[in-house]
Amino acid sequence: MRYVVCYQANARGQEALNLSIALARRQEAELEIVLVLPEESPFGAVYPPAPASLVQQQAERWLAEALAMVPSDVPARAQLRHGESEAEALIAAAEEFDAALLVIGAASHGLFKRFTVGSTASSLLHAAKVPVALVPQGYQNQEAITRMSAGIGSRAGADEVLELALDSAQRRGLPLRLISLLPLDGVQTAARENLQSKLNAALDSRPELNLEPEVVVAQGDSIEQAIDALSWEQPGEILLIGSSRLAPARSLFLGSTAQRILRALPVPMIVLPRGHQSRITP
The missing domain is CATH 3.40.50.620 (HUPs)
Incomplete structure (x- = not known):
């Protein structure tokens, strides 16, 4: 690789x-x-x-x-x-x-x-x-990554990002955190249950995976505030996020939500193309 x-x-x-x-x-x-x-x-x-x-x-x-x-x-x-x-x-x-x-x-x-x-x-x-x-600016870490997080939304492509995150965390032997971002008026319990349901279905279909991902729902007045409210395992964490649904197949396109996440994120971000094949997940 x-x-x-x-x-x-x-x-x-x-x-x-x-x-x-x-x-x-x-x-x-x-x-x-x-x-x-x-x-x-x-x-x-x-x-x-x-x-x-x-x-x-x-x-x-x-x-x-x-x-x-x-x-x-x-x-x-x-x-x-x-x-x-x-x-x-x-x-x-x-x-x-x-x-x-x-x-x-x-x-x-x-x-x-x-x-x-x-x-x-x-x-x-x-x-x-x-x-x-x-x-991000000022990144000095050269030691091996210690945790992987993945932003999982509710739109088309979310299941694909989840599968890629599971594959990548398994391959690297990393703990995995799944993150759902909500505005303050969002229903946190429903968001957590939805994400947990997706995770359970993915794990049930992949018995070979030896993972116990953490599910987190972050809320704030804005996406930036929600990102700031999360704890980040610096300097050893990375965030996986999918391309916008507007991206052509097997291509990248940073959507508006991802751009807002990027502005507040204190750790590196890996953007995955739509239709990316898990066999070469970084």
Whole structure:
């Protein structure tokens, strides 16, 4: 199993690398650390342009530094790619390596200093065919992930996310928490019973699973408040969430609820494409 890491020689790239290492340690995955340089173009050049050889050499030094930061127990390779679009180059790398995951850091500013989806991440969330992991600003953890949470809604696709969460938690040997978010005027008991019913049905059909997931219903005046009201096992937790029902099959699309969750979330989020196959769940 391979993860493609969007690397840049800055804090954002380091944070993406940190999460990749933490995830790889639970899956024994290999890292493909990719740094993308823009293709040379007379229309996009900065004058006087730097010699291509110097840019290449500097990029190779950055990649060597990235490899030096990867612990010896995590297999990793680094490569330099060129492309008109960073997102397109990363997607091409993911397809080439049959990657199970794309990992990218957040932009350097945002609500609560946690997440802001930059242009490359936004493009990935609209075009990638594999799960995309978004890393919050300041993420320093490289130790193995300790808990997985999954946001389970009531709309189409929720059962699919539940199945993928069960598969991933089982494969990683992680405790699993299932989260339902409600406005303050929502009926918490009904929401819990609905989610518990879905979980029971899934477990009954999968006797091979050795899991005892926790079911949690969070409430607040807003999605952001509901997220803040939850306890998060930092720095070792991740949140799985499905794509919007508007996404084409086997594609990503971050819906409005997920975007609001992202703005308040203190832990990394993995967005799953619609129709994603559990055999390659990250």
